[in-house]
Amino acid sequence: MFSNLGNAFATAFxxxxxxYLTGLGGLFSERSGIVNIGLEGMMIxxxxxxxxxxxxWGPVGGLAFGFLCGALYALIHxxxxxxxxxxxxxxxxxxxxxxxxxxxFLSQLWFGQATQSNPGEPHLxxxxxxxxxxxxxxxxxxxxNMSPMVIVAxxxxxxxxxxxxxxxxxxxxRSTGENPEATRSLGVAVAPIxxxxxxxxxxxxxLAGAFLAFEVNDHWREGQTVGLGFIALAALILSNWDPxxxxxxxxxxxxxxxxxxxxxxxxxxxxxxxxxxRMIPYVVTIVAIAGFVGKVRPPAAAGRAYEGGSSx
Amino acid sequence: MATSVNTFTARRxxxxxxxxxxxxxxxxxxxxxGVGSLIILGYHDSPIAVYSxxxxxxxxxxxxxxxxxxxATPLIFSALAVSVCYKAAMFNIGxxxxxxxxxxxxxxxxxxxxxxxxxxxxxxLVFAMIGGMGYAAIPAVLKVKTGAHEVVTTIMLNGVxxxxxxxxxxxxxxxxxxSGAFNVNLRSDLFPNSAMAPNLGHLLGVGTDxxxxxxxxxxxxxxxxxxxxxxxxxxxxxxxxxGSSPGSARAGGISIGAVQxxxxxxxxxxxxLVGMQQIxxxxxxxPLNYEAGLGFTGIAVAFLGQNNPFGxxxxxxxxxxxxxxxxxxxIETSVPVEIIIILQAILILTVVIAFQVAKRxxxxxxxxxxxxxxxxxxxxxxxxx
Numbered sequence: 001m002f003s004n005l006g007n008a009f010a011t012a013f014x015x016x017x018x019x020y021l022t023g024l025g026g027l028f029s030e031r032s033g034i035v036n037i038g039l040e041g042m043m044i045x046x047x048x049x050x051x052x053x054x055x056x057w058g059p060v061g062g063l064a065f066g067f068l069c070g071a072l073y074a075l076i077h078x079x080x081x082x083x084x085x086x087x088x089x090x091x092x093x094x095x096x097x098x099x100x101x102x103x104x105f106l107s108q109l110w111f112g113q114a115t116q117s118n119p120g121e122p123h124l125x126x127x128x129x130x131x132x133x134x135x136x137x138x139x140x141x142x143x144x145n146m147s148p149m150v151i152v153a154x155x156x157x158x159x160x161x162x163x164x165x166x167x168x169x170x171x172x173x174r175s176t177g178e179n180p181e182a183t184r185s186l187g188v189a190v191a192p193i194x195x196x197x198x199x200x201x202x203x204x205x206x207l208a209g210a211f212l213a214f215e216v217n218d219h220w221r222e223g224q225t226v227g228l229g230f231i232a233l234a235a236l237i238l239s240n241w242d243p244x245x246x247x248x249x250x251x252x253x254x255x256x257x258x259x260x261x262x263x264x265x266x267x268x269x270x271x272x273x274x275x276x277x278r279m280i281p282y283v284v285t286i287v288a289i290a291g292f293v294g295k296v297r298p299p300a301a302a303g304r305a306y307e308g309g310s311s312x
Numbered sequence: 313m314a315t316s317v318n319t320f321t322a323r324r325x326x327x328x329x330x331x332x333x334x335x336x337x338x339x340x341x342x343x344x345x346g347v348g349s350l351i352i353l354g355y356h357d358s359p360i361a362v363y364s365x366x367x368x369x370x371x372x373x374x375x376x377x378x379x380x381x382x383x384a385t386p387l388i389f390s391a392l393a394v395s396v397c398y399k400a401a402m403f404n405i406g407x408x409x410x411x412x413x414x415x416x417x418x419x420x421x422x423x424x425x426x427x428x429x430x431x432x433x434x435x436x437l438v439f440a441m442i443g444g445m446g447y448a449a450i451p452a453v454l455k456v457k458t459g460a461h462e463v464v465t466t467i468m469l470n471g472v473x474x475x476x477x478x479x480x481x482x483x484x485x486x487x488x489x490x491s492g493a494f495n496v497n498l499r500s501d502l503f504p505n506s507a508m509a510p511n512l513g514h515l516l517g518v519g520t521d522x523x524x525x526x527x528x529x530x531x532x533x534x535x536x537x538x539x540x541x542x543x544x545x546x547x548x549x550x551x552x553x554x555g556s557s558p559g560s561a562r563a564g565g566i567s568i569g570a571v572q573x574x575x576x577x578x579x580x581x582x583x584x585l586v587g588m589q590q591i592x593x594x595x596x597x598x599p600l601n602y603e604a605g606l607g608f609t610g611i612a613v614a615f616l617g618q619n620n621p622f623g624x625x626x627x628x629x630x631x632x633x634x635x636x637x638x639x640x641x642x643i644e645t646s647v648p649v650e651i652i653i654i655l656q657a658i659l660i661l662t663v664v665i666a667f668q669v670a671k672r673x674x675x676x677x678x679x680x681x682x683x684x685x686x687x688x689x690x691x692x693x694x695x696x697x
Contacts, residue, residue, distance in 0.1 A: 289460045
């Protein structure tokens with residue numbers, strides 16, 4: 001009855017990758033004190049630019065171009081929140097709204113059509129994981145023809161944790177998010193750290209978008225991101241802003257995404273109308289957020305405009 | 313701090329501040345149009361020709377003007393819904409889902425309550441508002457009871473709403489008045505005339521083929537009601553107190569959670585009216601391929617109108633002129649219609665930044681006039697909102 005479990009895991013891994021990369025982006029931004037609701041919009045920019053990059057410079061180039069364009073787009077959020085002190089959520093909402101328009105415009109410019117690119121874009125070489133891909137009961141399918149990006153995303157937990165907890169940049173980043181005044185009093189310039197963090201978050205969301213456009217799908221399509229940027233945000237809250245716990249949260253939401261694709265004939269789920277099966281990822285997110293949000297602690301200065309050290 | 317200055321100077325100050333906001337808006341508009349001009353020049357067309365084609369399309373004829381107002385009407389409801397929440401420092405990103413659910417709930421009354429006669433139209437509107445309120449109650453209660461941020465929950469509920477409406481149209485609301493083979497597109501039953509929004513076209517002399525109807529005056533009336541609610545009622549005062557300074561509000565004996573839920577419900581009721589133009593004005597049924605996205609556009613319109621109920625009417629008209637301009641550009645110029653979308657995107661980004669800069673300048677000015685040093689203008693910044 002679970003014949004599709006292997007495929008469900010494979011899909012879950014793909015969505016895990018998108019949610020984890022984007023969630024890590026949010027983590028850098030929010031740990032520096034800048035709330036980033038604009039992840040969804042940055043991911044949208046990543047999808048359209050990744051689809052363009054892959055046609056011209058191949059899969060690696062496509063990922064890099066998504067990364068770059070995401071960072072550039074995030075620069076707007078950084079300028080608005082850090083330099084102009086716009087409310088972080090207002091700016092993030094506007095970033096998301098504007099992204100739809102920017103993506104359409106770029107699509108028209110690059111592909112000659114406003115809402116999609118041509119299907120059949122190339123992929124990275126897929127991998128079969130030794131041993132695991134031979135698992136019985138169809139489970140092996142989960143580890144066959146994997147995108148290398150899935151493994152890269154899994155392994156990112158190590159460098160990110162190191163960067164955040166073991167380097168000078170990480171310490172400054174975290175202390176900026178907790179107490180920018182104290183950080184500045186130690187002679188650290190707050191604004192450049194926040195700019196770097198927000199651009200890094202845009203870059204990772206853009207990378208996730210590029211992965212979504214031509215690794216998960218084979219072309220760019222409007223509305224492809226289906227709220228994954230917000231689900232990544234929910235995963236980030238659930239993880240208490242920690243890269244290791246984010247791994248688990250992203251896996252949970254990734255699996256919830258896979259249910260409508262592969263497990264709609266599983267027991268109990270089979271009894272629901274198909275429309276209700278499609279609600280599952282969203283409902284899981286709401287339940288998780290409502291159940292956990294009181295038990296976590298966001299960075300103390302997140303969402304607050306820091307007044308010192310700037311002319312405006 | 314303003315108590316020391318007399319009324320005359322206070323009024324002059326207010327005028328100066330208003331002027332600063334106008335200047336900020338004009339600067340943002342000029343910037344957006346400037347960037348748009350560069351793009352248009354890139355396509356070897358004349359910016360003036362393109363912009364005047366856009367403006368003429370909505371203001372050149374009475375027919376064009378009323379069609380523009382038809383587009384603006386749902387945006388007024390949508391932006392009002394966003395702004396009511398925003399005044400209490402909450403973000404209703406869920407207007408989108410609320411109006412979808414409201415359309416489905418209103419369809420029940422519109423399709424089946426024909427016996428009500430002239431009373432049916434108002435009853436349908438009440439059903440729509442109840443639908444919107446009911447769906448807005450979920451994020452409101454979750455926020456107050458669990459602390460789940462409304463931005464995340466409302467976005468997720470938007471996704472749920474799409475599936476809910478799809479399910480309703482395949483099941484309980486599915487048409488019964490035609491054979492399945494005849495109807496390819498899924499829709500509800502057709503509504504009787506008494507459910508429809510009364511047409512006002514004849515008042516403007518454009519005829520009844522233009523769906524200019526009672527919903528526009530209702531939208532303007534709602535703007536006035538929202539203004540009254542925020543500025544002249546106890547709940548409005550409490551909402552603004554919670555929005556600008558939750559700490560002081562709590563110290564002042566305001567129950568923050570109760571205010572937040574009430575405000576969210578009002579926002580949901582307004583959101584419920586967003587979809588009425590398309591089911592009671594443009595169509596006489598709920599189709600599966602309904603127009604989506606009006607909730608998100610409402611956010612842009614609310615910020616463009618500075619979350620002021622009357623500013624929102626102007627902003628909705630401005631947005632509608634631009635949206636309608638896409639057709640003008642398609643017909644009359646060689647520029648891709650996406651120029652309008654990028655123009656709207658740049659405009660909303662620059663407007664938000666320009667207003668923020670103006671707001672801070674105003675806060676500084678107030679402090680300087682009150683003889684306070686610049687150092688702690690954090691609080692005054694909040695007050696200027």
